Amino acid sequence: MPPAAPPASSKAARPRRPETFRAGGIRRSTTTTGDLIAALSAELTDEERDIEIEASIVPSCDRTEDTNIALLCFKPNPPAYLSPLYNGNNDTTKVLTTVGLLSFDKSFLGLPQLYPTPPRREITAETTIYGYNSKIADYTSGLLKNIKRARTKKSLVIASEEKLRDIETYSIYEATRALIFFATPHRGLSTEDILGMVDAEKQNERACLVRSIDKNSEVLQSRLHDFTKFASRFRIFSFYEQKTKTRTRKLGPNGTYGRTGDFIVPVDADSALLGLPRGIETRIVVDEDHTTIVKFNGKHRTYRLTISYFWDLTDGWLLDHAGYNPKYPATSATEALPWAIGSGDLRLVKLLLNNGANLRFPMDGKT
Template sequence: MPDECFRVRQIPLNYTLDSLIQLFLVKFPNERGITIDRKRSSLFQCCYDPRIQTAIIHFSPRPPPPLDALRFGTTYNLDISSQYLDILIDKNFYGLTQLYTPSKNIELDVIAISGLNGHAYGSWAGEANSDGRKKMWLRHFFERDRPECRTMIYGYNSRLGEPGIHTLSDYSRGLLEEIDKTRKGCEDRPVALIGHSFGGIIIADGIVRDKENRRGNLFKMTKAIVFFATPHRGLLFDDIVEMVGEGSPRLDLVHTIERGQDAEHLLSFSSYAEEEHFGVVSFQETMETRKAEKNSVTGKWARTGEYYTVVERKSSILNLPSHLEDVQSAEGDHSSLVKFDNQSNHAYTTLCERLRVLLNYIEQASGKDLAKMNTKLRLAISKNEHQLVSVLLTLGRADLNAEDIEGGAVSTNDIRMLKLLSRHGAKIDIGNTHPGYATLVQYDDPMQVLRKRPEEEIDLNHSKRRGMEHKASENTSGISRREILAWLSTLGPEDDHERIYGKRHGNTGQWFLRSTEVREWLGKLEVSLLWCYGNPGVGKSVLTSALLESIQTDYEHDKAIGIAYFYFNFQITVRPQDVLSIWIKQLCRRMDELPNSLCALYEA
């Protein structure tokens, strides 16, 4: 393999690159003329153990035969009689490997995970130059452009030709374990994760697993995630299925990737990303990829087939709010879009800019007086508006009182900082808060509740309360108003909505609310129809109830927005005029005064 590199581990601290070169000359005495390419090789501290070193080395003009013949997944042991440990040499790069020695104080851990059947190092390397040498941007470009980052790559055995029975859970658990091992003593250091294709799926699964298994460190400290052509909702893999073949132990894994993430799992990750405000950048492939096909003569598989799009655009994005997910295009097909040849590559400069912004934020936060982060927070809920607002949510601000808050000195957007400060030990003084706050703080995940109106029952189910408000408005607006509304219709779609919405499990339907179709429909100013179709029983009504609940919550206090709905039921016969009547009734409920034309019609 041209320009093949090797990883050398367990190198004693007293070794330099020169002494390592001399060691190889001694250990491979019959291979004169073969030496380590000093310009392309490097030696640095091991990311697992500071008492030893790791090296990435390139040989010139070729590797020694014993290393050239080294199979993936195997290790060559180089005995050093004067040392207790053997030096280990491999070319699979399994586990985490640091790529260079940061020249500045480390402020951020960057971890990159390659895709299925990829190589932890080679998958990120560009095309060879005229001299046969390749540039690996995470190593060669980042060392200069991101000297404050400890940049690591993660390798795992997903080679399709191996008889492995690994599952997605195996890979994500392995990633979490290895990250934990390399972050002993620096658990509070922020993390940025970069995933290509299936590597992005492993990241998403790892984040959910870390959160739900209450490990928490990776989940809490992840500040940015970069996805390159990640098939969140599946991809076209028919050529790979054929290449793997029936009966292969890898077939289940291939089908898992082909289907995409489980809807509930993807929803959980998206919810956690919103909760922790991960900065997500989703890169999409811009060129088609040739399909793999088998050569009838040699029997080998190669990408010589027809062109196709591996990961469609709708599968490569999460549909998060625009302030959380930045959707970008990367020049290249499914494989080459992460092989940057130079530092002017658009995707590379975009990625560096996102990391620069993140590092500036980290630097500003660390420059504050940390004692201020532990000062008491006073959170108040205006008794008039029943709205939770926060105090001292920008680092370094002086403590404010309830009068400052109610006067508008603090924006309710500051609520998003609550968890960050709480993680740093900020104490909360609830002596000056609305009584509902005492109930609120008992929730494991108060962030969703913070965005709602705290009532006596803080359960995120507003349908019942909304129906009570409708009844209250009828009973307090005068007998004529109540009689007119009752005359309009006796149907009760509010009860139907409460019943159907109550059937859904937590967070069901969020993928639907975040879909491009729904978001575009909600954003249109002109009259438009969103037509959702499906067989009976597939869940159309439940999805509709989730959308309706979201709309009613967003526009609950905006009387300029009319909201009307009806759930059809094959067991009940209704006429078109019945539906129109209930819609008029629902629209009138949001009005302070009934239209004169309606009153005249009632009296006629």
């Protein structure tokens, strides 16, 4: 059986989140969380019927894939069919369900795959996410592979710097137009409280990972130096925090931690900003702390700003693709209008009209 629920933390500590599991092998036709939750609930025993399941399906951007992945949480405890994950050296366990033969694991450090945003959102994007414990360098090849498989002839807006190792990778570099950073510690951050939660002797690898993002990290200095050599070809948007938050401290012998220390700005402006010319880097201060800077809803100012930057960028790419010349806006907009109408792209037609296109354009010698 899975381990018992962890002991309650002290009042000063945040409640512990349920453990997150990853499930693979979900049939691609399973697109709603309700179907997945129903299939998982059907495998519960009578004694487990009070378990609440939270699920998030991550569809693949690769049309050749016939399965999806999901992230799962079980409250208050995981079910018995996941108990093999707690026994010995079992990294995965399989469960046959009505939505496929699912493979479960819990020792993953993120979800290094591209997945699309839901339809009818303001921006259609393909995203990759990873966890705090991730070795970013280890995800390099996987991220590039997924982009190559999912990409056709698209412009990319990403927040990652990569070395150019082959023709395909170079084509991704050429297609990348903009980078958006949210409180990214380019020059490191204070890691004192983070290291305080790591047993350096038993968890040396994790301790080394934390030290690699310290303010004195030679790794970060080298990466930043390499990146700034070609950063000028991108539009860069750097969001940085201004609210303070308390350092994390150990609360007692039971191993719980809480934010009861000094007030700090984990990633200050000197680290979050690249210091590039304003024509390249747009700097945006956010009235949030390091935890909440990207935890926003559709009404959040940072979200609205990010969407507006996306629209401005994609408007420019559309006009450029249509042959619009900003030096001669009205003339080039009028010349591009027939092509835009023929393509059926209403957004591009509207952009050209807003930039001075004349509806009385010549067609087949007539006006």
